[in-house]
Amino acid sequence: KLFRRSLMAALTVAALASTGAAFAQDFKPRLIRFGYGLNEQSNQGRAAKVFAEAVEKASGGKMKVRAIGAAALGPDTQMQQALIGGAQEMMVGSTATLVGITAEMALWDTPFLFNNTREADAVLDGPVGQKVLDKLQEKGLVGLVYWENGFRNLTNSKRPVGKLEDLNGIKLRVMQNNVFLESFKTLGANAVPLPFSELFSAMETNTVDGQENPYNTILSSKFYEVQKYLSVTNHVYSPWVLLVSKKWWDGLSAAEKKVLQDAARLSRDFERKDTREEAGRALADLKAKGMQINELSPAESARMRDKLTKVNASIATQVGMDLWRDTQAELAKLRGQ
Ligand code: TK8
The missing domain is CATH 3.40.190.170 (Bacterial extracellular solute-binding protein, family 7)
Structure with missing residues (x-):
């Protein structure tokens, strides 16, 4: 009986570990200043809110996102520098303004690169998109996902x-x-x-x-x-990219990183759907x-x-x-x- 009980306990621990279940102690109180350029009523503002809520919920309220729109934290280029220096935690902005930092981002500025959003999603979320995101790391930035800005x-x-x-x-x-x-x-x-x-x-x-x-x-x-x-x-077609300060990211626990990655994907899916609906009307x-x-x-x-x-x-x-x-x-x- 004792053997069975300890076996059960071992299995439970293994199951929790394999599902990556997070415990309260994996989360420290964190304040995330999340800047963006458009106003709160925009597609960018709506998705920022979705991201903020997902992070707070998944971290049991430990990680708080303060979403600050209308370039109140400065234009894209200024926020990028604040992230690199560690003075700000997160932002969402144009890939186009990142080209001075990571030349590979210029790929997305190719005129008529994508014929439709299906192609954009497949390339941005596929190996090519990931390769471009990975290039940010050596510059002090972590790119989580691409959102849709849209066809210009x-x-x-x-x-x-x-x-x-x-x-x-x-x-x-x-x-x-x-x-x-x-x-x-x-x-x-x-x-x-x-x-x-x-x-x-x-x-x-x-x-x-x-x-x-x-x-x-x-x-x-x-x-x-x-x-x-x-x-x-x-x-x-212009993407937006969700960025994290690498300086700050490197200090997060695995559970905290996962919360941000999951919320980033959730916000991306919401944002693309919402943006396409709005563009349609x-x-x-x-x-x-x-x-x-x-x-x-x-x-x-x-x-x-x-x-x-x-x-x-x-x-x-x-x-x-x-x-x-x-x-x-x-x-x-x-x-x-
Ligand atoms: C918002 C900008 C905007 C972009 C531009 O901060 O600058 O025209 O399309 O979305 O990033």
Whole structure:
């Protein structure tokens, strides 16, 4: 009987260990300052809340996430430095603003890289996406998952862009990223890099004429108040990436790390679904808000695509030929080629 009881106890311990069950003592009280750039009512804000709640619940309230939006902790680049230095624990932001730190991130700035969200999910969540995330570690950052920012479209206050030439002379804000700068210069626009947090007022004061972002952001950041024209270009798919300070991460227990990883995946799945639902109705909402919307003809779309393939060579050099080829091979496979 004694033998049976100790066997049972041993089995229970083994079962708990194998399921990775966490005990209260695995969690220290932790305050996680989680910064992001959009406002609380945006898709980014909603998903930040989901992440915060999942972390608190799974850690029995020991790990508290203070989600701080609207770039109140600074624009993306400033938060990245705070994470690297250990002054801030977490953030979510554009991969595009990380290129100065990790050149491989430029892969996601490739114009027309993905044809649809199925391809984006498969590549970002697959080995190529992971390889790019892993590159962050040597720079003092841990990348957990990619969220969806989305396919980007052009807005401006001057005129509908129906063909390439319509972009001539338009002062267009781009993200602080050499690929975006080069892309829009190639298209003939007067491209001006600016942090997102300065964008609304730059448009309001006509310091810039236009910008490009997914429908969701054009809606949640109320760009329709200062932009008349929306031209459907879908010129690139932008991910967001959930980042942790490596300095801080290295001090966490295995159980604490697992809580963050699980919550990151849960928030990612929520965020993509929520973003796609919102994007599906956003165009109608933007029209109702008074925006004039035009689509590019297939011929003009093809011209834009052709012109932009010019930047591919410099992206391939920047991210490395191996990564570039792996990405193309994975896409070909996904497309059944
Ligand atoms: C929000 C930005 C935004 C991005 C941009 O902080 O800068 O235009 O698309 O989502 O990261």
